[in-house]
Amino acid sequence: MRSSDHELMWQQLLAKPAHNAAPLQVQLRTALVNAILDGRLPVGLRLPSGRELAQLAGVSRNTAVLVYDRLVADGYLDARPRDGYFVCGAIERAQVARVSTQGLPEPPDWNERGRLRQGEMRWLDRPAGWRSFRYPFVFGQFDPKLFPLSDWRECSRQALEVAAVESWGQDGEGSDSALLVDQLIRRVLPRRGIAATPDQILLTLGTQHGLFLLAELFARPGMIVGVENPGYMDARNIFARHEARVLPLPVDENGVEMSAPLAQCDYVYCTPSHQCPTGVTMSTDRRVALLEHAARHDQVIFEDDYDPETQYIGQPLPALKAIDKGDRVIYLSSLSKLLSPGLRLGYIVAPAPVISRLRVLRRLMIRQAPGNNQLTAALFIQQGHYDRLLHRTRATLSERAGVLTEALACHIPDAQFRLPHGGSSVWMRLPGRPDPAALRAACIAQGVLFDPGAPFFHDAMTEPYIRLGFSSIPLERIEPGIRELGRLVVAHTRRAAKSALRQ
Structure with missing residues (x-):
């Protein structure tokens, strides 16, 4: 019989399993190895014996014995016949010599040394x-319930077969997966009307990584x-970080406007499909006009x-890339929004000389x-899982968009927004003049979270905008x-009106 102190020690080492x-x-295994x-x-x-370990850890005896056997095979334990299991010294912790730090100088001022001024972003x-x-x-964000995990797991298993690992596991010196590039060319890009060759595609860790590479290649101090505006704040941050001059371009119901500031630009960043954050789709006429403008001004x-x-x-x-006959468009996109943001799978399509430098x-x-x-x-694309997921996601987003817009019309009837035709968000102007920061804080306290509008603007936001995403929230919520958002909007609108009257 083991003492109560001994049992307490093992219970502390082996926390109850999380099912x-x-x-x-x-x-x-993790608890024992650690x-x-x-x-x-x-x-x-x-x-402890296998039976005792099972009781202490709250698992079956078979599970305990299997863990012991694996730890013996891996060199963490010794199995001694008729005597039990013992901690083995074959795998030792890394040890380093102790060095006195007494008398060493103070660390540098990292705020002074760093070139990144985070407060400006x-x-x-x-x-x-x-x-x-x-x-x-x-x-x-994505909805894990929509993700076909079993299909992805099977494709991942295939990618871990010996021949596959020998291919991707080596230092490829910058090479990309030929199969993924081929699937992009055959199955993904044609949906956007784009024809490309392998030397015109570079795989990235998402679109933001692609933007950083483009800024690294093209941006120069003073370049415009x-x-x-409003627009994707990290595009603005990335180009400003590379000392380019960022010029805000106004947006209307047809996309980026053909305004006077446009003619001053060396490069133009835009989101024609579903404008970020308004969701506006750039019209065909505007696309043609933008391409003609770029050719005329060498942009x-x-x-x-x-x-x-x-x-x-x-x-x-x-x-835009599909109708660009002058090779003036560099195209960035991603698989992450549909699959999972954490996978970081993006790509750039550009002329071969640009891709070579990138x-x-x-x-x-x-x-x-x-x-x-x-x-x-x-493999996920090749075996048809991507297309099936795309079909399911479209149907789900369409249903959620309908429920969201109906709820907005019912509970915040004076809000201004567009009925989304695609994408997974609604850009909305709140009624009245509520304080957006105070409203967001109150919503967070009630478990309601939305994206504030202010970060999307080049300068201060003059109207109370917010963005409501619906890609990850369950339909019934x-x-x-x-x-609940409508109730808080009414309360903060009244508060703002009273404050205005007092002034």
Whole structure:
């Protein structure tokens, strides 16, 4: 019989298994390995029997024995016949010599040394733990319930076969997955009307990575980059970080306007498919006019097709790149919005000489993109899972968009917004003059989260705009969430009106 102190020690080492986390074998193995490597289970210590370990850890005896056997095979334990399991010293913790730091100088002032002035940039920050919010109207997230995990897992298993690992596991010196590039050319880009060859495509860690590479290649101090206003704040931040002059370009119901500032630009960044953040689709006439303007003024267009395939009302227009006959459009897009943002799968389509230079810059930055995710994504597309997911996502977003707009019309009838024809967000002007920051704080306190409008503007926001995303919120929570938002909007609008009267 073991003492109560001994049992208490093991219960502290072996926390009760979490049944909604990793498999029980993995949890138990991890607990034992960590205890051994941390020195809490010293070399030579005799461990409980398989039956005792099962009782202490709250798992079956078979699970406990399987974990012991695996740890013996891996060199963490010794199995001694008729004597039990003992901590083995074959795998030791890394040790370094101790060096006295007494008398060493103070560290440098990193704020003075760093060139990045973070206070000058606008961000779209979300509170910690936002995923637990009851009503998360946030953009750019995915719904795990829509993701075909079993299909992705099977493609991932295929990507981990010996021949596949030998291909992507080596240092490829900047090479991309030929299969993924081929699938982009055959199956993804044609939906946007784009024809490309392998030497015109570079894989990136998402669109933002692509923008940083383009800024690294093209941006110079004083060079003028036009960015939509309101527009994607990180495009603005990235070009400003490279000392370019960012010029705000107004947006109307047809996309970026053909305004006087446009003629001053060396480069133009725009989001024609679903303008960020308004959701406006650039008209055909405006696309043609923009391309003609670029040719006339010797400009290059960076087309961010960040949400290209989620049109659920009407027929999607071809990308700017598809109708560009003068090779003035550099196209950026991503698989991440449909699959999962965390996979970081993006790409650039550009003339071959540009891609060749971008490949060099990418190699300096990350050497090469992770080959396992590239191959898994390629197999996912090749085997038809991507198309099926796309069809399901369109239907889901269309349904959620309908419920959202109906709820807005019911609970915030004076709000101004466009009925979305695609994408996964609504850009909305709030009624009255509520304080957007105070409203957002009150909403967060009630579990309602939306994206504030201010970070999308080049200068101060003069009208109270917010963006409501619906890609990750469950359908049944949309109406109650908008109802709660409407209640808070009314309260803060009244508060603002009273404050105005007192002044």
